[in-house]
Amino acid sequence: MGSSASRPPTVQVEGLSKSFGSLEVLSNVDLSINSGDALVVIGPSGSGKSTLCRTIIGLEKFSHGRIWLDGQPFAECVDGKHVQFGADYRRRRLAMGMVFQHFTLFPQLTVRKNVELGPAKVLGLAEQLVRERAEVVLERVGLADKMDAFPAHLSGGQKQRAAIARELAMDRRLIFFDEVTSALDPELVHEVLQVMRELAETGMTMMVVTHEMGFARNVANRVIFIDQGVVVEAGPPAELFGNPRHERTKTFLRHILT
Amino acid sequence: MRHQDEDGRLDRPAIVEVPEGLAQRMRARGPQILVGLAILVALWLIWMVLTSIAGGSSAPSYRWDFGMVGRYMPVLLEGLVMTLQLTVVSISLGLTLGIVVALARLSSLRIVRGPTIIFIEIMRGTPALVQLVWVYYALPIVTGIQLPVFSAVVLAFTLNLGAFYGEAFRAGIQAVPREQVETADVLGLGYVQRMRYVVVPQATRIVLPVLISLSISLFKDTSLVSTLGVADLMYNGRTVSTATYRPLEILTLVGAIYFMVAFPVTLLMRRVEVHFGRHQTPTR
Numbered sequence: 001m002g003s004s005a006s007r008p009p010t011v012q013v014e015g016l017s018k019s020f021g022s023l024e025v026l027s028n029v030d031l032s033i034n035s036g037d038a039l040v041v042i043g044p045s046g047s048g049k050s051t052l053c054r055t056i057i058g059l060e061k062f063s064h065g066r067i068w069l070d071g072q073p074f075a076e077c078v079d080g081k082h083v084q085f086g087a088d089y090r091r092r093r094l095a096m097g098m099v100f101q102h103f104t105l106f107p108q109l110t111v112r113k114n115v116e117l118g119p120a121k122v123l124g125l126a127e128q129l130v131r132e133r134a135e136v137v138l139e140r141v142g143l144a145d146k147m148d149a150f151p152a153h154l155s156g157g158q159k160q161r162a163a164i165a166r167e168l169a170m171d172r173r174l175i176f177f178d179e180v181t182s183a184l185d186p187e188l189v190h191e192v193l194q195v196m197r198e199l200a201e202t203g204m205t206m207m208v209v210t211h212e213m214g215f216a217r218n219v220a221n222r223v224i225f226i227d228q229g230v231v232v233e234a235g236p237p238a239e240l241f242g243n244p245r246h247e248r249t250k251t252f253l254r255h256i257l258t
Numbered sequence: 259m260r261h262q263d264e265d266g267r268l269d270r271p272a273i274v275e276v277p278e279g280l281a282q283r284m285r286a287r288g289p290q291i292l293v294g295l296a297i298l299v300a301l302w303l304i305w306m307v308l309t310s311i312a313g314g315s316s317a318p319s320y321r322w323d324f325g326m327v328g329r330y331m332p333v334l335l336e337g338l339v340m341t342l343q344l345t346v347v348s349i350s351l352g353l354t355l356g357i358v359v360a361l362a363r364l365s366s367l368r369i370v371r372g373p374t375i376i377f378i379e380i381m382r383g384t385p386a387l388v389q390l391v392w393v394y395y396a397l398p399i400v401t402g403i404q405l406p407v408f409s410a411v412v413l414a415f416t417l418n419l420g421a422f423y424g425e426a427f428r429a430g431i432q433a434v435p436r437e438q439v440e441t442a443d444v445l446g447l448g449y450v451q452r453m454r455y456v457v458v459p460q461a462t463r464i465v466l467p468v469l470i471s472l473s474i475s476l477f478k479d480t481s482l483v484s485t486l487g488v489a490d491l492m493y494n495g496r497t498v499s500t501a502t503y504r505p506l507e508i509l510t511l512v513g514a515i516y517f518m519v520a521f522p523v524t525l526l527m528r529r530v531e532v533h534f535g536r537h538q539t540p541t542r
Binding site: 057059090093094096097098100101102103104106107108117118121122123163166170 | 437441455459
């Protein structure tokens with residue numbers, strides 16, 4: 001759990017703030033994601049959990065702060081000037097992946113082709129290698145028999161697992177999961193969480209926004225509680241759930257865990 | 259499994275079985291096929307009745323003659339070939355232009371977006387006939403180049419279709435869920451790749467019925483070129499009907515020929531709507 005002191009964190013965030021006009025969505029967030037971390041982010045709706053993930057991965061700009069990737073500057077905004085570092089910004093960014101809550105797979109492609117698209121067109125791998133890779137990752141998430149099906153014929157849980165496979169095929173070193181089970185029927189949630197758990201156990205670095213407290217308790221090595229754009233509290237799950245220090249954390253946990 | 263999307267729309271009635279296999283599908287299409295056949299049979303019956311009545315029309319000097327018509331079929335069919343050529347070329351070029359127009363319309367650069375909007379509004383706000391005539395007669399004065407009439411009408415139709423298809427594609431592109439574009443971006447796909455592999459394929463499927471409908475309209479509007487002397491189905495029909503003094507038989511036949519091409523495509527459109535609708539279903 002965690003990394004050795006000599007290795008820089010995969011992602012380092014410092015003083016990250018984001019405003020939509022007068023509304024401050026993220027407020028001075030400091031965060032380290034170390035290699036092998038399974039970070040779970042919890043908090044009320046609109047607290048900025050998703051925005052935090054989307055900002056780090058570059059889907060949204062921010063108003064202030066700095067982000068480092070593998071110890072090197074990745075993006076920053078100082079005095080209102082937003083900068084993305086390096087001509088290879090997009091290439092470095094490929095180390096990070098994201099699975100969304102809805103509409104993750106491309107509906108006009110089979111599951112196999114969904115997974116193959118990135119390695120083929122972005123990573124530029126040879127056709128045979130792309131094919132093999134797709135088969136391996138789909139096997140790993142338990143969808144070997146659905147490779148040539150279209151997303152419309154898959155259940156919600158199968159679609160999310162396929163989306164995870166697609167990220168695995170891209171050799172991601174960090175995967176964001178943005179409430180990936182929140183839109184699923186309850187009986188389909190387990191199969192997806194199971195895949196995520198196995199991923200965490202094999203050492204994949206992940207940041208998971210979720211309401212699944214069981215997952216947070218059992219799989220996370222660190223839990224972060226965000227409320228109104230501020231990191232209120234962070235720590236190992238046993239500590240945060242068992243002995244929360246802040247009043248807001250206690251209130252939130254009381255509501256969630258009843 | 260029947261699916262409901264977020265607005266509660268069902269892609270199909272919840273209880274009806276999905277037809278599989280050709281026989282079942284034809285049976286499911288039964289009502290439309292019957293209607294189509296009924297119309298054709300009715301037209302034919304009317305035709306036979308009228309042509310068998312000697313001197314039974316309101317103009318006593320007009321004699322119906324079905325056999326005569328047969329001799330001019332080849333000429334009409336030649337005209338049909340020209341009509342189809344105009345249609346196919348205009349649609350192909352129009353679709354290409356349409357995608358460009360849609361992307362330009364959605365551009366973040368005002369210098370691209372502005373002229374595109376002006377172009378679209380002009381094409382939508384003026385009659386097709388006026389556009390045809392203008393391109394053939396007025397454009398040469400401006401550019402100094404006189405286009406042969408086939409090229410001129412194809413150009414006019416292409417511009418016209420480009421605007422209409424463009425608006426359809428734009429609506430389709432905007433209807434593609436945001437997460438799809440974001441996923442493509444996170445996957446590392448650049449703008450062109452995103453459009454090509456993710457957005458445009460989905461947008462096209464969403465607006466395919468509209469595209470087909472516009473194409474059918476174009477097919478019918480090609481009849482306007484007859485006013486410029488292009489030897490299409492309508493032009494040949496008028497020429498023959500004048501030469502034979504039989505406007506009713508000939509022009510009715512011309513109408514029937516247009517109908518027999520357009521109507522099956524209309525049926526196809528409904529089928530396409532259902533088929534591609536399946537891919538759009540977001541499942542929980």
